[in-house]
Amino acid sequence: MGYDFLMERPERMIAKLHETLCNRMKITSIEPLIVHGNLINWVFVKVTTDDGLVGWGEATLEWKPKGVVGCLEDLAPLVVGLDPRRTEHIWQVLFRQGFIRPGIVALAAISGIDQACWDIHAKSLGVPLYQLLGGTVREKVRMYTHLAGGELDSIYHTETGAQNVDLAQRALDHRGFTAIKVLIAHGSTAPLDSLTKLRHVESLMGALREGLGEGVDIMLDFHGRCSPDMGIQYGRMLEPFHPFWFEEPCPPDNIAGLAKVSRSVRIPVASGERLVTRHGFRPLLEQGACAVIQPDVCHTGGITEIRKIASMADTYNVAIAPHNPMGPLATAVNLHVAMATPNFLIQEAFFADVPWRDDVVTGCVEIEDGYALPLEAPGIGIEIDEHEARKHPYKPDRILRLFHADGAVADW
Numbered sequence: 287m288g289y290d291f292l293m294e295r296p297e298r299m300i301a302k303l304h305e306t307l308c309n310r311m312k313i314t315s316i317e318p319l320i321v322h323g324n325l326i327n328w329v330f331v332k333v334t335t336d337d338g339l340v341g342w343g344e345a346t347l348e349w350k351p352k353g354v355v356g357c358l359e360d361l362a363p364l365v366v367g368l369d370p371r372r373t374e375h376i377w378q379v380l381f382r383q384g385f386i387r388p389g390i391v392a393l394a395a396i397s398g399i400d401q402a403c404w405d406i407h408a409k410s411l412g413v414p415l416y417q418l419l420g421g422t423v424r425e426k427v428r429m430y431t432h433l434a435g436g437e438l439d440s441i442y443h444t445e446t447g448a449q450n451v452d453l454a455q456r457a458l459d460h461r462g463f464t465a466i467k468v469l470i471a472h473g474s475t476a477p478l479d480s481l482t483k484l485r486h487v488e489s490l491m492g493a494l495r496e497g498l499g500e501g502v503d504i505m506l507d508f509h510g511r512c513s514p515d516m517g518i519q520y521g522r523m524l525e526p527f528h529p530f531w532f533e534e535p536c537p538p539d540n541i542a543g544l545a546k547v548s549r550s551v552r553i554p555v556a557s558g559e560r561l562v563t564r565h566g567f568r569p570l571l572e573q574g575a576c577a578v579i580q581p582d583v584c585h586t587g588g589i590t591e592i593r594k595i596a597s598m599a600d601t602y603n604v605a606i607a608p609h610n611p612m613g614p615l616a617t618a619v620n621l622h623v624a625m626a627t628p629n630f631l632i633q634e635a636f637f638a639d640v641p642w643r644d645d646v647v648t649g650c651v652e653i654e655d656g657y658a659l660p661l662e663a664p665g666i667g668i669e670i671d672e673h674e675a676r677k678h679p680y681k682p683d684r685i686l687r688l689f690h691a692d693g694a695v696a697d698w
């Protein structure tokens with residue numbers, strides 16, 4: 287036998303090790319679970335393995351839940367049978383093997399599958415997910431809130447300065463937050479708006495700054511309603527109040543317009559919640575169009591892709607503040623990304639959009655003095671409680687629509 291034995295045995299051992307590490311576990315099914323979260327439907331994704339391990343992801347996409355569910359059905363045959371721990375390989379399969387590049391609906395489905403696979407991988411090792419992302423780079427995660435903690439009528443229909451201050455202060459006090467985002471310019475915004483409207487927004491911002499004081503960071507979201515030049519008018523008028531950032535001051539697909547606003551206004555511009563993948567963010571970064579990007583871990587391709595987007599942004603000294611008006615699982619996933627991402631800035635979350643928000647998951651995010659504490663259970667650290675979740679089945683999303691005074695369509 288001699289050398290043959292010595293030569294063959296390591297190969298057999300390597301083959302066995304390969305079998306153990308790479309092929310032992312297989313995805314057996316991918317199932318969606320829709321929960322109606324008042325304004326939108328949350329789409330959760332359950333990935334089951336032959337090993338008995340189950341992972342969860344969130345693939346929520348505003349006003350397209352049935353499209354995402356359909357994509358999950360289309361994509362499942364590509365990954366059933368693969369080892370869920372091969373997160374990069376699975377992402378490549380899902381993104382590249384359909385020939386047509388996935389748009390935001392398919393990328394939401396990919397995001398949910400990707401998150402669930404990371405969840406399974408971390409669970410299989412018995413560690414919190416952030417450990418697989420390089421471990422912690424911070425001890426806790428700064429969060430920001432919304433008027434009334436994300437209660438939707440408050441966000442979209444608060445019209446007076448006094449109401450804004452009252453709802454903001456109560457939301458801040460709830461868990462010691464020191465940052466809040468306000469959709470300050472309600473209603474449609476014309477390419478060039480009247481001085482009356484400008485003055486109204488100025489008075490709202492003035493009330494907020496006076497009522498909340500200089501110790502609170504106030505983000506202003508314009509929902510891409512303005513033309514770039516109108517955005518510049520708003521921005522210059524609001525500069526004296528020192529907003530923390532100026533979000534989507536013009537349509538987000540007008541990268542040159544965003545860059546123009548960034549050059550013209552002394553408030554950091556934030557954008558990117560409607561962009562997907564590195565390819566979508568690249569021109570934003572190359573053109574110096576903003577100081578903060580807002581990728582959404584449920585839209586942009588999951589944990590695998592948001593990490594690469596963050597790294598790419600880091601080379602431009604651009605921070606990430608992930609978009610997240612989503613369900614409770616997405617908030618947990620974002621916390622793991624934030625714990626392990628150096629150029630993370632601050633995390634969005636809703637807390638009071640529905641009173642039963644925390645009931646549909648086991649475990650919850652703990653917040654102290656405006657900071658979320660890391661989730662330490664294996665995996666994402668939060669599971670969907672299917673029994674509770676099924677108490678809130680799919681209903682059509684609430685449609686919000688805006689029109690100009692002459693009946694023409696406006697962005698909301």
Ligand SMILES: [Mg+2]
Pocket residue numbers: 507509533534559
């Ligand atoms: Mg926004």
